[in-house]
Amino acid sequence: MSSLAEALLSCRQVSRYFGSLAAVKDVSLDVMPGEVLGIGGPNGAGKSTLFDVITGLVPASAGSISFAGRSISGKGADEICHAGVARTFQLNAAFEHLSVQENIEVAAHFGSTARIFPGFRVAASARAAAAESLETVGLIGKSAQRAGALPVFDRKLLMIAGAIVTKPKILFLDEPVGGLNRDEIDLIQALIERLRTSGMTIVVIEHVMRFLLTLSSRVIIMHHGEIIFEGLPGQVAEDRTVVDIYLGQGAAQRLRAHFSDTQHA
Numbered sequence: 428m429s430s431l432a433e434a435l436l437s438c439r440q441v442s443r444y445f446g447s448l449a450a451v452k453d454v455s456l457d458v459m460p461g462e463v464l465g466i467g468g469p470n471g472a473g474k475s476t477l478f479d480v481i482t483g484l485v486p487a488s489a490g491s492i493s494f495a496g497r498s499i500s501g502k503g504a505d506e507i508c509h510a511g512v513a514r515t516f517q518l519n520a521a522f523e524h525l526s527v528q529e530n531i532e533v534a535a536h537f538g539s540t541a542r543i544f545p546g547f548r549v550a551a552s553a554r555a556a557a558a559e560s561l562e563t564v565g566l567i568g569k570s571a572q573r574a575g576a577l578p579v580f581d582r583k584l585l586m587i588a589g590a591i592v593t594k595p596k597i598l599f600l601d602e603p604v605g606g607l608n609r610d611e612i613d614l615i616q617a618l619i620e621r622l623r624t625s626g627m628t629i630v631v632i633e634h635v636m637r638f639l640l641t642l643s644s645r646v647i648i649m650h651h652g653e654i655i656f657e658g659l660p661g662q663v664a665e666d667r668t669v670v671d672i673y674l675g676q677g678a679a680q681r682l683r684a685h686f687s688d689t690q691h692a
């Protein structure tokens with residue numbers, strides 16, 4: 428037996444093929460309880476597909492995945508969600524014509540246990556859970572607004588509210604700050620830090636590297652479906668392969684300067 432803490436989520440040699448394209452290839456990784464694991468890498472590296480496979484949206488072509496000590500390989504997205512795994516999407520995912528509150532009530536209703544239409548009636552507990560999630564993300568004042576009318580920032584918050592209302596043990600965030608300005612990025616960062624402090628384990632994909640590296644306790648960089656780097660945030664810009672394939676010299680230099688400033692601050 429290992430004396431190390433047990434991983435909350437483990438992937439072993441997970442692959443996902445689309446035809447002959449290996450979108451995810453032989454990926455093995457562990458996510459430890461309470462950590463923020465950051466995932467970066469160029470467009471098409473397989474980051475979102477890895478999320479899709481873990482969260483049951485698409486089946487893996489090979490490999491095994493376990494969560495909280497149990498295999499979730501081959502399980503459906505609803506079962507995986509009920510086990511304590513939630514996610515957001517890179518693009519907006521909401522019921523456009525429902526209100527903000529109604530969107531999160533639906534997530535609360537279906538995210539807790541299996542429910543079947545017809546006979547859809549939102550329980551008082553789901554309404555209360557929805558209000559609590561909206562309060563947490565700062566959208567409670569917009570509960571009555573139509574989701575489709577929200578600006579980009581609020582739509583990102585709405586997706587996070589929909590995910591956390593299912594009371595996940597682990598939260599997967601796919602590009603939570605893409606398209607946001609500096610102040611909005613800081614607000615999302617503070618929200619994610621609050622969620623982590625409350626005990627949630629978090630895995631986040633992001634191209635905004637300063638955000639990713641500041642937030643994460645550990646970082647993985649993917650390329651062509653494979654993990655090409657795994658290490659501490661401060662090591663990312665020092666890795667020659669990552670700089671060549673992904674960051675480029677300019678971004679790497681800015682990140683190095685940022686990390687040396689924060690270390691000396």
Ligand SMILES: Nc1ncnc2c1ncn2[C@@H]1O[C@H](COP(=O)(O)OP(=O)(O)OP(=O)(O)O)[C@@H](O)[C@H]1O
Nearest residue numbers: 445448450468469470471472473474475476477517
């Ligand atoms: N449903 C699909 N059918 C066919 N190919 C797909 C499908 N989904 C993803 N791919 C391909 O798999 C590869 C990995 O895509 P994926 O979206 O996982 O990359 P990514 O790292 O998340 O990229 P980005 O940073 O641009 O979001 C790409 O070549 C993509 O075109």
